[in-house]
Amino acid sequence: MARVRQDHPGIPSTTKRWDTDVHVLVLGGDGFCGWPTALYLSDRGHDVTIVDNLSRRGIDIELEVQSLTPIRPIGERIRVWRQVSGRDIGFVRLDLAEESDRIIALLREQRPDAIVHFAEQRAAPYSMRSPDAKRYTVDNNVRATHNVLNAMVVSGSDAALVHLGTMGVYGYGWSGSAPIPEGYLTVKVSTPDGDIAREILHPANPGSVYHLTKTLDQLMFSFYSKNDGLRITDLHQGIVWGTQTPQTIRDERLVNRFDYDGDYGTVLNRFLMQAAIGHPLTVHGSGGQTRAFIHLRDTVRCIEIAINAQLNQEAGGKPQVFNQITETHRVCDLAKMVSEMTGVDVAYLPNPRAEADANDLNVVNDQFLALGLRPTKLSEGLLEEITEIAGKYRHRADHTKIIARSIWRAGMRTSADLVAELPAG
Amino acid sequence: MARVRQDHPGIPSTTKRWDTDVHVLVLGGDGFCGWPTALYLSDRGHDVTIVDNLSRRGIDIELEVQSLTPIRPIGERIRVWRQVSGRDIGFVRLDLAEESDRIIALLREQRPDAIVHFAEQRAAPYSMRSPDAKRYTVDNNVRATHNVLNAMVVSGSDAALVHLGTMGVYGYGWSGSAPIPEGYLTVKVSTPDGDIAREILHPANPGSVYHLTKTLDQLMFSFYSKNDGLRITDLHQGIVWGTQTPQTIRDERLVNRFDYDGDYGTVLNRFLMQAAIGHPLTVHGSGGQTRAFIHLRDTVRCIEIAINAQLNQEAGGKPQVFNQITETHRVCDLAKMVSEMTGVDVAYLPNPRAEADANDLNVVNDQFLALGLRPTKLSEGLLEEITEIAGKYRHRADHTKIIARSIWRAGMRTSADLVAELPAG
Numbered sequence: 001m002a003r004v005r006q007d008h009p010g011i012p013s014t015t016k017r018w019d020t021d022v023h024v025l026v027l028g029g030d031g032f033c034g035w036p037t038a039l040y041l042s043d044r045g046h047d048v049t050i051v052d053n054l055s056r057r058g059i060d061i062e063l064e065v066q067s068l069t070p071i072r073p074i075g076e077r078i079r080v081w082r083q084v085s086g087r088d089i090g091f092v093r094l095d096l097a098e099e100s101d102r103i104i105a106l107l108r109e110q111r112p113d114a115i116v117h118f119a120e121q122r123a124a125p126y127s128m129r130s131p132d133a134k135r136y137t138v139d140n141n142v143r144a145t146h147n148v149l150n151a152m153v154v155s156g157s158d159a160a161l162v163h164l165g166t167m168g169v170y171g172y173g174w175s176g177s178a179p180i181p182e183g184y185l186t187v188k189v190s191t192p193d194g195d196i197a198r199e200i201l202h203p204a205n206p207g208s209v210y211h212l213t214k215t216l217d218q219l220m221f222s223f224y225s226k227n228d229g230l231r232i233t234d235l236h237q238g239i240v241w242g243t244q245t246p247q248t249i250r251d252e253r254l255v256n257r258f259d260y261d262g263d264y265g266t267v268l269n270r271f272l273m274q275a276a277i278g279h280p281l282t283v284h285g286s287g288g289q290t291r292a293f294i295h296l297r298d299t300v301r302c303i304e305i306a307i308n309a310q311l312n313q314e315a316g317g318k319p320q321v322f323n324q325i326t327e328t329h330r331v332c333d334l335a336k337m338v339s340e341m342t343g344v345d346v347a348y349l350p351n352p353r354a355e356a357d358a359n360d361l362n363v364v365n366d367q368f369l370a371l372g373l374r375p376t377k378l379s380e381g382l383l384e385e386i387t388e389i390a391g392k393y394r395h396r397a398d399h400t401k402i403i404a405r406s407i408w409r410a411g412m413r414t415s416a417d418l419v420a421e422l423p424a425g
Numbered sequence: 426m427a428r429v430r431q432d433h434p435g436i437p438s439t440t441k442r443w444d445t446d447v448h449v450l451v452l453g454g455d456g457f458c459g460w461p462t463a464l465y466l467s468d469r470g471h472d473v474t475i476v477d478n479l480s481r482r483g484i485d486i487e488l489e490v491q492s493l494t495p496i497r498p499i500g501e502r503i504r505v506w507r508q509v510s511g512r513d514i515g516f517v518r519l520d521l522a523e524e525s526d527r528i529i530a531l532l533r534e535q536r537p538d539a540i541v542h543f544a545e546q547r548a549a550p551y552s553m554r555s556p557d558a559k560r561y562t563v564d565n566n567v568r569a570t571h572n573v574l575n576a577m578v579v580s581g582s583d584a585a586l587v588h589l590g591t592m593g594v595y596g597y598g599w600s601g602s603a604p605i606p607e608g609y610l611t612v613k614v615s616t617p618d619g620d621i622a623r624e625i626l627h628p629a630n631p632g633s634v635y636h637l638t639k640t641l642d643q644l645m646f647s648f649y650s651k652n653d654g655l656r657i658t659d660l661h662q663g664i665v666w667g668t669q670t671p672q673t674i675r676d677e678r679l680v681n682r683f684d685y686d687g688d689y690g691t692v693l694n695r696f697l698m699q700a701a702i703g704h705p706l707t708v709h710g711s712g713g714q715t716r717a718f719i720h721l722r723d724t725v726r727c728i729e730i731a732i733n734a735q736l737n738q739e740a741g742g743k744p745q746v747f748n749q750i751t752e753t754h755r756v757c758d759l760a761k762m763v764s765e766m767t768g769v770d771v772a773y774l775p776n777p778r779a780e781a782d783a784n785d786l787n788v789v790n791d792q793f794l795a796l797g798l799r800p801t802k803l804s805e806g807l808l809e810e811i812t813e814i815a816g817k818y819r820h821r822a823d824h825t826k827i828i829a830r831s832i833w834r835a836g837m838r839t840s841a842d843l844v845a846e847l848p849a850g
Contacts, residue, residue, distance in 0.1 A: 100560050131579045135525050138571045142641070146563045154556045156835075174623070178616035187612035188620070191603035195613070198599070203625040204644055212648045216567070216641045219629055223637045227779055227833060354652055408652060410581075 022307060023047045025110065025159075027096060027148065028118030030074050031056045032257050033164065033240060033299055037116060039247035039254065040300035042087050049090035049110060050074070052119065055140070056257075059126070059264075065401045067257035068273060068393045069243065080253040096144035103147050107155040114307045115152075117163040119144050120213065124168070125352070125406035126263040127210035133406075134209045141213035142220075149224040158231060160310035162303060163221070165214045165234045167292050167325060171205020172359040179362040183234065183321020207355055208408070221319040229316040233306045237299065238292030238325035238363075241268040242382070243389050245297050256296070258389065260397065262404030268293065268334055270402075272383060275342040276390035277397055279419050284404065285351035287332025288358025292325035295376040299324065305371045323365045326375035330358075341380060342387070349415040354408040395424040447732060448472045450535065450584075452521060452573065453543030455499045456481045457682050458589065458665060458724050462541060464672035464679065465725035467512050474515035474535060475499070477544070480565070481682075484551070484689075490826045492682035493698060493818045494668065505678040521569035528572050532580040539732045540577075542588040544569050545638065549593070550777070550831035551688040552635035558831075559634045566638035567645075574649040583656060585735035587728060588646070590639045590659045592717045592750060596630020597784040604787040608659065608746020632780055633833070646744040654741040658731045662724065663717030663750035663788075666693040667807070668814050670722050681721070683814065685822065687829030693718065693759055695827075697808060700767040701815035702822055704844050709829065710776035712757025713783025717750035720801040724749065730796045748790045751800035755783075766805060767812070774840040779833040820849040 024041055028034040029050030042048045054074065060066050072080070078089050094102050096119050120141040121127060127137040145163070152161065170180050185202045188195040201222065204215035221232045248256045259265040260273040271281045294302075302324050310320060335346045351357075369375075376382065399421040405414050447466075454463040454475030467473045479499065485491050497505070503514050519527050521544050545566040546552060552562040570588070577584065595605050610627045613620040626647065629640035646657045673681045684690045685698040696706045719727075727749050735745060760771045776782075794800075801807065824846040830839050 100556075104556070131525075131529070131575050134575050135568075135572065138645075139568055142567050143560075143564055147560065150556050150559050175614055176616040176621045177618045178614060185614065187614055187623075187625075189600055189603060189610065189612055191601040193602050196601045196603075198612075198628070200612075200625075200628045203623070204647075206644070206648055209648070212644060215644050219631070219637060219640050219644070220563075222629070223631055223634070 021045055021047065022113045022311070023110065024114045024116060024307070025049050025051055025112045026116045026118065027051045028120070030054055031118055031122070032259065033296065034118040035077070036245040036248050036256050036296055037118070037300045037303050038089055039081060040245060041304060042081065042089050043085060043247050044304060049092060049112075051092045051094050051096070051106070053093060053095040055121075063261065063263060063401070065261045065398060066396070068260050068390060068396055069255045069258040070393070070396070071255060071257045072253045076253060080251050084250045084254070096147055097140045098143075100147040100150065103151040104154050107151050107157050111157070112159045113311065114160040114162060115148065116303055116307070117145065117148060117161060120164075121210065123264045124208035124210040125404055127208050128408050129263065129406040137209050138213055142216050145217045146220055149220060149230065152230055153224065153228045158315055160231045160233065160307050162233045162235065162306045162310065163217065165217065165236045166211060167236050167238050167323065167363070168207055168211035169204055169215045169218060169236060170202050171207065172290070172356060172361060174203065174205055179364045180323070181364050182323050182367055183236065183319070207353065225317070225319050231310050231315045232319040233310045234319050234321045235302065235306060235324040236321060238294045239266050239268065240296050240299055241266060241293055241386070242296035243269070243386055245300055258393070261401040263406055267291070267331060269386065271335055271338045272386040273390040273397070274402065275338050275344045276387045277394045277399070278344060279399065279402060280345045280347035281335045281339055282402065282404070283332055283335050283346055283348050284353065285348070286357050287330065287335055287348065289331045289355065290328055290359055290361035291331060292323075292328045292361060292363050293378070294324055294326045295382070297376050298326055298373060301373060302368055305368060305373060309371055322367045323363050324368065325363055325365050327377060328361045328363060329378070338383065341383065347415075347418055349403070350413040352404055352407040352412050352414050398423050446470055446472065447538045447736070448535065449539045449541060449732070450474050450476055450531075450537045451541045451543070452476045453545070455479055456543055456547070457684065458721065459543040460502070461670040461673050461681050461721055462543070462725045462728050463514055464506060465670060466729060467506065467514050468510060468672050469729060474517060474537075476517045476519050476521070476531070478518060478520040480546070488686065488688060488826070490686045490823060491821070493685050493815060493821055494680045494683045495818070495821070496680060496682045497678045501678060505676050509675045509679070521572055522565045523568075525572040525575065528576040529579050532576050532582050536582070537584045538736065539585040539587060540573065541728055541732070542570065542573060542586060545589075546635065548689045549633035549635040550829055552633050553833050554688065554831040562634050563638055567641055570642045571645055574645060574655065577655055578649065578653045583740055585656045585658065585732050587658045587660065587731045587735065588642065590642065590661045591636060592661050592663050592748065592788070593632055593636035594629055594640045594643060594661060595627050596632065597715070597781060597786060599628065599630055604789045605748070606789050607748050607792055608661065608744070632778065650742070650744050656735050656740045657744040658735045659744050659746045660727065660731060660749040661746060663719045664691050664693065665721050665724055666691060666718055666811070667721035668694070668811060670725055683818070686826040688831055692716070692756060694811065696760055696763045697811040698815040698822070699827065700763050700769045701812050702819045702824070703769060704824065704827060705770045705772035706760045706764060707828065707840075707843075708757055708760050708771055708773050709778065710773070711782050712755065712760055712773070714756045714780065715753055715784055715786040716756060717748075717753045717786060717788050718803070719749055719751050720807070722801050723751055723798060726798060727793055730793060730798060734796055747792045748788050749793065750788055750790050752802060753786045753788060754803070763808065766808065772840075772843055774828070775838040777829055777832040777837050777839050823848050
């Protein structure tokens, strides 16, 4: 499992040698995207170790909410996976933001080929919820990312670092009719000698403290890639929908988390869950916001594609950036579709976010398509699958957690509960 | 001392009302720029409170080095200032990165009109010195800045936040023959409907982890100014030279710090000190690096100008950015000038920084000039003043601390000591 160019110096670095048996650390591997990614990579023959401090479960306790699906403790998850697949997944409980020395020791000991970095507080509404939540989001996300980069330098790692970023770093409506490029933008700068072309990171336009931290990550990636030649790929992901993957459905005890609350639930999953329990579909503002989406099954595939792409190129370039999205939709169109499918009404609520009432969105995602991604598109069949999961676990829903209550600025309005019901005892 | 527009609603916000009696917190007010700024603002009739965790003195202990000038403890400094000026300066010992709740309480209690933010680890070589120093620089600087912003929002402060940034956020040689603008750059973006003009933050090109943290600060400022309407001014300062101001010379016990070591000493001050003790002038690489400079006396004036400019405009715009520099010089030209003045040789040493061997530099600094700054230019008279200070305290110099030893990448070379001598006992 040492790196290709060391084992096989005669093989050009563009030769694909990394389809299986990559030693991968999945940072944040107990979370919504991390867990199915860990299982997918393990299923594909890679050697996976999850690194997680279980903070996401801790936030459930803080918010007095739980995954609609009954997720099992990480130890049980890993034991069940061994039973059903015959494959081992390692687990290290470690706080990346706080325990910088342990990360260095871990990289020295494990010498991973790839590091997938999901280990950040990932909800925009949570990041705006309170001064403490803002502080936690910045302190945790920035330090976790920097500690990983620092540890890679100290330990001499030339692993592929694949980081989960967000489409939200670009903001919306900035580039007129031009599509949002994949990370970099060529602009013209006026000089006394005429215009010169310069490639820049797309200017940062974050819409929340959470998104802000991902723009800070980008600058850290640029610096460490330039100064230390680290291999880094940043995935600007859209909103994830779906819950299960072919791996997580192999045993109920492997079930992935399903968030439906106002802070952590993602918009389409929330609509599907709301439909399943007969709760009005909660649209904020006019619903004219256009967003980019990706199914969870594609997320896990993209991670492996990104690892391979990074390992099969020369080290030392600038960070590789992929837009990890497969389609775009207006929020009100999604609500209408789910409403028509299920007969549940749409409720238009005050928007607690500081954002444009409506926007267009045109995103380039050529790189993943060229590398073989076959998108899982929104279709009634898939939507129904999620509705069924939501239906199956509807008794676990706390209806008082559905309305989004985190506001972007003091004085903003939110809705009262539309249907207030505690989970069945 | 409440804000103008509240006291005098009839006075247009452009009327200058802030020349005296502003209640200012000086974060990092015990440091090299912070201390003379606190004294200057106090001398000008403002009500000053220093907030500092004395970390800079702690780093002296860690590096086993001390200011060439015999700086006194902060309590003594403040007592002496009261004796010589009749004016009180407050002091709060507080760690901005760690004690977020105490900052909120402080802003609620003091309701400052302005906050000057020097409270960051400010040496590029120190920030590259070790994994721990990199981590400390990021953790300290990012959290300190974010905690201040967060506390301003929570406490409803509409104080002017004036932050000490660095010219290093721009990098060197990026914009061809165009001068470096003040913070923002208008670029052309291609779209299917033709080019559109967009004003962007000048792309970040940091040259060290220290400079990186200042580029992260910029993004936090943009976000909090947009989302919360905070008043923020970011000063992109050049390399400071000089030691004393008209305030710090009023009593020897008010003397400002003078760093000559390889991590914290700034280039011109190092040359002047080296000349005073007969040590070869340490140029890294060819000395073809062109850098921007400002005298400490102008730094303190700029801070007051920036406070006034921010308080006299409407709140809620984007952060105001000034280039706080007065002249540019090539490092080798400075060395040659000091060498000719003093007869001391120039030593060309390996460059421990990852940077271009030579660069041009053309910087716009129109705003401060328009607001009344009369630059203190490099002249032999001034240089001699510093040489005298260095001469007066030369017995305190530890010659083994002069050579820069922090390297940007593993394996880089540094020089052996040219003259190794411990301070006189």
